[in-house]
Structures are given as structure tokens and as C-alpha cells.
Amino acid sequence: MPQCVLLLGAGRRAAYDAYPLARIAAAHPVVLVDTAPPAWACPYLAGHITADPGQEAAIVEAVARYASRHQVRGVLTWAGEHLTDAARIADRLALPGLSYETAAACTDPAALRTLLARHKIAPAGREDTEGPLVSAETVVLDDEVRIAALTRTTPGPSPARQPLRHSVHAHDGLLHNPFLRHTVERTVRALGLAHTVVHIGLRLTARGPRVTDVVPHLPGDLIPLLVELATGVDLARAAAALATGRLPDVAPTRQRAAAIQFAYPAATGRLTHLDMDPAAAYEPSAERMVLTRHPGDRVTAASHAAQADRLAHWVAEGETPTDCAHTLRRMARHLSAAVAPAARPHAA
Secondary structure (H helix, E strand, O other): OOOEEEEEOOOOOHHHHHHHHHHHHOOOOEEEEEOOOOHHHHHHOOEEEEOOOOOHHHHHHHHHHHHOOOOEEEEEOOOHHHHHHHHHHHHHOOOOOOOHHHHHHHOOHHHHHHHHHHOOOOEOOOOOOOOOEEEEEEEEEOOEEEEEEEEEEEEOOOOOOOEEEEEEEOOOHHHHOHHHHHHHHHHHHHHOOOOEEEEEEEEEEOOEEEEEEEEOOOOOOOHHHHHHHHHOOOHHHHHHHHHOOOOOOOOOOOOOEEEEEEEOOOOOEEEEEEEEOHHHHHOOOEEEEEEOOOOOOEEOOHHHOOHHHOOEEEEEEEOOHHHHHHHHHHHHOOEEEEEEEOOOOOOO
């Protein structure tokens, strides 16, 4: 087998994780490190190492044994729970990757806030509840910090405030905002990030950008797909290149917009109906529309929902964010759903 890339955890949901896996597998043989490969991932895999990513010492030893017999060129993960394992493996095999300390800080919100404050970078506080939410999809190339795209997020109802929509525009005016760029660059330096793709969440407050989170791996929610549709930059393949010690070409080749919208249950209970009109496939500028739950499933209303409660998502592309918004609204009409509310306990 040619030099492979190890992937820690394929992800839990094909609807979101098949896209980056397919992009990486097109460039490198991928060997999955997990307890068992999910069926949807198998067509993209060149091999499998049976190991529990929750057992750090055991997984490092299992990978080391594999690497003694095969050529391993890089280590990747897009799951926060596997980030420190990936750092340990990269260090053990002398491969590019995050330091263990950086990986640990990025997966511990309190540690991240402390580290950012130490470098005089303002993290978002409890008082920072107003202002647009954006994320800088950033590629760190040696000493160069390049923002490939900005993702604007529309949150849902409180208290869960799950994302309702993400939007990417190649001509987003915030790409030229010096305060945002400075905050992103300082965050990268403070965490010692190098040779990686990183998703830096920000809230734009009246006092300036405030860092909400730092995800030093490919973001979820099909954000890499939006970035590729809007700019032509392939974040998945860029992440694989960086993990193998190469510098990817991240020059934009498109000047468009793309967006994704998520559907959540209107009530908590049992999903009794979920259907998508086949006409959705013929909507101009529609890229995909995918159902992610099934009738009979127990679901939670949007205000308290988790990602697993999403009923569906759909993606649109166009010349501008306004074009995408119009397409998303038209596509929404093709979805129908019904929930039998959970019975409330009788008052005593």
C-alpha cells in the first residue's frame, strides 16, 4: 500500500462526514482507527486498525505496531474527542501534528479561555450574547496564517441555540476587517498552531471580535463543502496535505456563495412523518437535500435540540448570499414533518 493517512474516527453521521472522507480518500489511502468502520465509510477506506479511541495508551500502541509494518504519512481527525489521541500518535511516529498541550487546551473551554487571556486575546464572555457569529476557516502554512473563508452562522432559539444556517461568501467584506484578521492571527500564535486547518469561532461585539471556540481540525456541518462551492478551496485535501508535511494550494478559484440550512423538530416527541418531495432535486441552484431522521424516532424540539435531532439539511449555491437565501427558502417547501408530542405527566 502507498503511504497512507490514519484517520481517528470516521464520524457518526454519513450525511456530514462522507464528504470530507471522500475528498481525502481521493488523494491518499485512508486507514481508519476505530472500534469498527461504519458501513457507509468502507468504500473510502484502504484499511482499518481496530482500536478504541477512548483508550489513549492502547490506541497509540496499536498504531505504533501498524506503523512498524506499513508506511504512515500522516494522522488526521475531525472529532474533538480524538484530538489528543491524534497528537500523541503524531508525536510517537514523528509526524506533523498538534502538540499534546495545544490539543488539550482546544478541547477544554476553561483552559482555552485562560490561555487566550494570558496572551491578551479577548474570549467571548457571558455578557457577549449580542452580535453576529462568524468563524474563520483558516489554513496555517508554515508562518503564514491564511483565512480561506468566513462562515456566518444564524443561531436557533434559546437555550440550545443550535445553528439554523451557515453561509459562506467569497466576497465577504469581513475578510478585509483588520481587527478580525488580527484576532485570528494572534489566536493561532497564542496556541502554537502550525501546519493545520483551524476553525476559529468569533462573536462580533461592539467591543471588537471575541473568540468563542477554536477547533484545530476540519469543521463539521458540511462547512468544508460550502467553502469549496464558494471559493474552490478544498479544506479537506488541504488538511490531508498539511498532515503529511506538504503545503497545499489554497488559492481561491471561485467567487460565489453557498449556504446550508437545518430543519429541527417543532415539538419534542415521536416523529410520525418525514418526507421530501422529489421535486426538490430540480430546484435551480440546489446542491443537495438530505433527510437525517426517520419516522418513529424520538426527537427534541429546536429550543433544546442537539445536532442529532436535526430532521434534514439542504445546501444551495449562487452568485450572492441573497441568491442562496432565496433557494434555501424554496427548498424548505419540499420538506414535510410531523411530531406526536410527548405526553406530559399528570399533575398530582
